[in-house]
Amino acid sequence: MHGDEHALFGAALAFLAAAVVSVPIAKRLGFSPVVGYLLVGIAIGPVGFNVADPGVVSTVAELGVVMLLFLVGLELKPSSLLSMGHFIFGLGTAQLMLTALAFALLAYFGLGFGAAAAVVSGLALSISGTAIALQLLGERGDLASPYGQRTFSILLFQDIAVVPLLALVPLLAPGGEAEVARDPKATLLAAAIAVAAIAVIVVSGRYLLNPLFRVLARSGAREAMTAAALLVVMGAAGLMEAAGLSAALGAFLAGLLLSESTFRHELEANVDAFRGLLLAVFFMSIGMSLNITVVLGHIPSLLVGTLAVAVVKSVIVYLVFRADNIAPQDSMRAAVALMSAGEFAFVLFPLGLDNRILKSEQADLLIALAALTMILGPLLFAALSRLLPRFARPAAEPPADDFADADGSVLVIGFGRFGQIVSQCLLAQEVTVTIIDKDVEMIQSAGRFGVHIYYGDGTRLDVLRAAGAETVEVICVCVDNKEDANRIVEIVRASIPNARLFVRSFDRVHSMELARLGVDFELRETLESALSFGARTLEALGVPQNAAAARIADVRVRDRARLERQLEEGIFAGGEVFSGHKVEPEPLTQPEKPARPLNPEAQDILSHETEFSG
Template sequence: MHGEDHELFIAALAFLSAAVIAVPVARRLGFSPVVGYLLVGIAIGPVGFNVANPTVVSTVAELGVVMLLFLIGIELKPSHILSMSRYIFGLGAAQLAVTTALFAALAVFGLGFGLAAAVVSGVALSISGTAIALQLLGERGDLAAPYGQRSFSVLLFQDMAVVPLLALVPLLAPGSEEAAAADPTATVLQALGAAAAIGIIVVFGRFLINPLFRVLARSGAREAMTAAALLVVLGAAGLMQLAGMSMALGAFLAGLLLSESTFRHEIEANLDGFRGLLLALFFMSVGMSLNLVVVGEHVGALLIATLAVVGIKSVVVYGVFRHDDIAPAESLLAAVALTPAGEFAFVLFPLALATGILRGPQADLLIALAALTMIAGPLLFALVGRLAPKIARRTGPPEPEPDDFTEADGSVLVIGFGRFGQIVAQCLLAEGVSVTIIDNDVEMIQSAGRFGVHIYYGDGTRLDVLRAAGAEQVEVICVCVDDKEDANRIVDIVRSSIPSARLYVRAFDRVHSMDLLRKGVDFEIRETLESALAFGGRTLEALGVAAPAAAARIADVRVRDHRRLERQLEEGIFATDDLWTKRKVEPEPLTAPEKPARPINPEAQDILTHETEFSG
């Protein structure tokens, strides 16, 4: 193996090992994997094991951000983007303008920067890290939440703003006025080139991509589909870069055009693995780029500057989101998610240095500052994520008091008015039965007026609420809540305080059914049992079985299932609180199979072999 090949092999081995180590360690400590990637990047960078050139690594790692934006675009639809335009050009523009102005003022009056250097610094630090923010929001599953959508809108505006901002830097350089006067058409030509690149991507995406993937799908070559997906992403990104625009924005546009394609799920599956690895590489490259020598020499100033950047940026984002009526806890999550500087900073600062806007020491300090915000952001997000529920409880609207149940005179008390409870109530109301319904979901109560019955607000796990709702007078109490712990709590309360009440309870699964039967409920039913039996019956009829015969077969299955449940109760499964002696309730066939299971691949063979050994 040649020297360069050996170095490449060692670098690849180091990156893969770092990725494998970073995730479980970060998770174990309660942090985002992003934090782990950044820290191991420092460890394998020039100040650590020095396994690779950070500049080369960052060039490759940018493809992770490109993949991320493409996959986000493919999940959206053009109509969705249009519906978000108010957030993109409202929240996004407000955040960028206010934060840039504050950072620029701080640089001029606090650090003595010139106006051009202050503007460039303010812009670079105001733009957030798209990859970091989306990774953090995605890990919480909040990208679809209102604050997640608005955060994405801000990030999308920032990506679109990259184009004019890149054009702005040369105009701010010393002597740029004369150059601009000598060549006034340069900006116009660049704008036309950008428009042409967008037009090519739109035409290709609308008319050529689907036929291309259709031909490849007919060939049955999955590797060709993967290659084509990579070609689309990298082709769109490269074309936009050639036109002087953001690669990530080009990839996002390509993904957006493919969002309604019949092949989008196949494309997502083929690219998702590349995205994860390349993003990990990107975060590690950020850690590698951190110059610890500069940090060590100016540690005090950099820490103060990091706190200032994080504080100012968080306050601005928080204020913008609160102005848009986002709850305080979610506004704070958005604020810290958008705190880290973006990958654009590592492009803009060297460009400003090359054009003479920044001096060498200034550029080094600003790059170190941007990297420190990238490390601080995920740590703050993890902290705020833990505190968010408490903040939401303190700052959210006060929980309403239980309703006055004076007029509650139903003969049946229904607790829980979700999907299950609504159907139960409909059956009772259709028969003319008087029903009292209680629920603790305010939104559910507000939207339930169309049922023509008053739904009382109250917590069904409280004895005083149950008594006020008439639990001691009703003929039947129907527990229809969707949380088995709440259901068990209600049953325990009723059995101990209102022992004469008849309890009909919704069970979550087989184990929950057994728990309820031991508690002595009058009737329980698994929430999926009857729907699955009805589904099976209709399937038998579709296969030609006569309706009476199908009904008889389903009745037989129902009886055998009930007998097995009784047998499991008698055997004492889950009858003890000792965790070490509990037996797992395994699914068992009600009808003995005519043939043994046959594996269709080696993986299935291995599973069946281990299952046989275990059961034997």
């Protein structure tokens, strides 16, 4: 390898090793992995091992934030976003304006900043860390809670507000207003470009992406689907950035437009692995960018400033949430989750420096202050999560009939003939059902069933998790392939041990295999239909309906008893199942007469069978 290749290889190894080491240690100490990433970033940064340039690393690592916003968009739907309008523009505006005003006043009167510098500082510090807040809420599973939805709404408003804020900074520069006034056409052109970029993403997401994924799904090339998912994220982000908007906002729009796509879970599974790794690198890059020289030279003022930011921001967020009737404990969680400075602080402060609004020392101190709040926020959130349950009042026991009308949630894997009938039964009872299948034709026909069905490979753990396998009440494995069914069962039993598994069995031997794998229920795909067919045949022969039903019930019991005996003694009544040995059907009722061949061919076959058996 050449020198540059050695350096790149060494940096990659350092980041991977740091990620592997930091997470278990942070978890062991009871902290969020974010804290571990930030601290280990300091260790491998310029003041430590200096494995890479923090500026280059942060540029690459910002892709993690982009992918995070894409996945958040996938989790929402346009209708859900519209219903959150009050939270986004009501709570979001209140939080941003009140916090920015408080910080601007502190900077102007307390630190002697100029008016423009105070405004830029206040706005930059009032924006919260999207990646940190969503990571903290996601670890607790609180994103879907009332306070989690409001927290996300504020974060989304802040991401939207970044666009005008980036345009505002040059206006605050000395002579900036006059420059814009002299060239209004440039301002209008920039606005038109931004609107056009958003329109391109909306039209593409609405009319082009689903046909593209459908063609790729038919090809069966999983790597092509992964490449297409990354292309969508990077393309939307790059287009918005080229138009002067937020790359993260472009990725969010792309995810939002694909949130109702049948390929949603497959996209989520393909992007999620990249998102997690790049987010880890992003947090490490923040630790690397911390200017330790500035920190050591201004420790008292930075500690006071970090504490002031934490208190002011938390109090304002707490009051905003309490004004919206959120419980005190949840308001405290939201306040701490939104306390950290945001990723865009590392964009706004250098922009203020470039436009001569901030002095070099001021920018360095503010960047260090923002980084310290990012370290303090997850630490306080972890401490709060430990302390609040101790002071919580015991929840009252719900009335016995509280959940009488609640429907179970079921994940059906495989939407063939068997899965369709199972789904019909569940939907008739108004049970919420999620269906995943990797057959494009099955997905296209699913619209007639009035269900949501998503493209995905059910034998992949990431797809199962993305489809909600960890939260549903029952997982119905209805695939028509024995090996795929066994693989799904093994994956679920290993990674989601508490899941209830109902599995379609291929034949008798497969039923025994599934029983040994510990499924909760298995059923041979032809058993009940054959029994029903037999009952109707008996009735056609003159057997009374009750007698026919009793005979079929007896056969069902005999069959189950034999299966249980074979599980204990082996498929050959005491022997073991030999690989490749064909299992022959056996009568459940001993025949009164031997078999009688009616043609020479049958006679020949039976005679050879007798010789073989003897």
